[in-house]
Amino acid sequence: MGEKRKKIDPKIEFDNSVHEEINNKLKRNKCMYEGCTSNAIWSHSISRSISLGEIARNGILLSPKSERAYPNKKYFIDEIGYRGASGFFGFCEVHDNILFEELDNHSIQTTMDIVTQLYRSVNYHYFNDSAQLIAQTRPLERLGKWDLALNAINKNKIYLSRLKNFQKELFQLMHYHDYLKVTPNPLPMTKSKISNIIIFYKKLNFQVPIAINTIYSYGSNNEEFDLFVTNIPYKDSTDFLMMIDARYYNYFNDMLNYIFNADINILNYIERVMMSSEHWWLKPEIYEQFSEEKKRIVQEDLYCYAGLENEYDISIFDDIRYGLITGEPQFDHEREKLLSSLPERAPFEKRKNNMDYEIVAKILRSKKLVFERDV
Ligand SMILES: [Zn+2]
Structure with a gap:
């Protein structure tokens, strides 16, 4: 009719088609409980009733988002509703109720609660990442890089089979009734090796107002x-958990023992995770009280700080940090992060270009890489 069609950037159109494909796949998910064939319902990997609800404001949390225009990504921090926060089509209604009833009623009390929570966490990643298989390979196929696409598919298959192993281990442990006893806090390292996995757990007696459910893949x-x-x-406490395959204990030993050695180290690690992961949901007031400059730097760092090698040099949780270091010479x-002005950064475009180069170099070298599962 002579109407001028709105011109859509072909890159964005392509991204949209990939996302539609992913969403369609996700909606068809069956219950992930072994042997069950019922349809999965949408539920949370972190309890909405007693955790997300405690840090949300009117059902809203903050989370990193990315604008995609392959192969580039732009990160920013934005609002997210309850539904999206840690949600997935994981289990049917029956299993969701039976398995996670305890976790929706109280914080972790027993070793069984730990095992069940990690089972929930792993399934969230399996759900998300199995769909990401599509996203990761499509851009490569589009660019005609078939060998890279094939390589990515193979790597993802191996990755998903590792997740399956964690699922199986945790599934078996969920039937071990000895774990109904109250768990030691922190779970001592020597006793945390259960079956073929090692779990690190500590309950903090204060709230760190961010929910996290993330996974990193390391290569060596x-x-x-x-x-x-x-x-x-939770309202006035926090459960912090880490899990590895027991075969790689030596690789993580020093790092994990350091983190669990002091509450301030856990806080520092949580801040590092924030800067290198997309799977977190933050109490809005924490970010809103930042100065405009601090907001800008933190958002830029979301893109540039992917390394996880160093502690983050900006304090996110000022009040908690202050409380933890007072009277601890x-x-x-740590006081410097609270007192000093914000650190200097190189111009964003320059950092971004370096980062893009680094990412490509890491993929090509495929050596010691540390990255979060993502496209
Ligand atoms: Zn089921």
């Missing part, structure tokens, strides 16, 4: 292995 000597990180805030250096 042509092997890849995973580290799960879950943080669950050995942590005096």
Whole structure:
């Protein structure tokens, strides 16, 4: 009719088609409980009633979002409703109720609660990442890079089979009635090796107002292995959990023992996770009280700080940090993050270009890479 069609950027159109494909796949998910064939309902991997609800404001949390225009991504922090926060089509109504009733009523009390929570966490990743298989390979196919696409598909298959192993291990442990006993806090390292996995757990007696359910894949000597990180805030406490395959204990030993050595180290680690992961949901007031400059730097760092090698040099949770270091002279250096002005950063475009180069270099070298599962 002579109407001028709105011109859509072909890159964005392509992205939209990939996302539609992913969403269609996700909607068809069956219950992930072994042997069950019922349809899955939408539920949360972190309890909405006693955790997300405690940090949300009118059902709203903050989470990193990305604008996609392959192969580039732009990150920013934005509002997210309850539904999206840690949600997935994981289990049918019956299993969702039976398995996670305890976790929706109280914080972690027993070793069984730990095992059940990690089972929920792993399934969230399996659900998301199995769909990401599509997203990861489509851009490569589009660019005609068939060998890279094939390589990515293979790597993802191996990754998903690792997740399956964690699922199986945790599934078996969920039937071990000895775990109904009250769990030691923190779970001592020597006792945390259960079956073929090692779990690190600590209950903090204060709230760290961010929910996290993320996974990192590490690479060393042509092997890849995973580290799960879950943080669950409650009204006045926090459950912090990490899990690895026991075969890679030596690789993570020093790092994990350091983190669990002091509450301030856990807080620092949580801030590092924030800057290198997309799977977190933050109490809005924490970010809103930042100055405009701090907001800008933090959002830019979301793109540039993917390394996880260093502690983040900006304090996110000022009040908690202050509380943890007061009267603890050995942590005096932490005070600098509270007092000093914001660190200088190179111009964003320059950092971004370096980062893009680094990412490509890492993929090509495929050596010691540390990354969150993502496209
Ligand atoms: Zn089921």
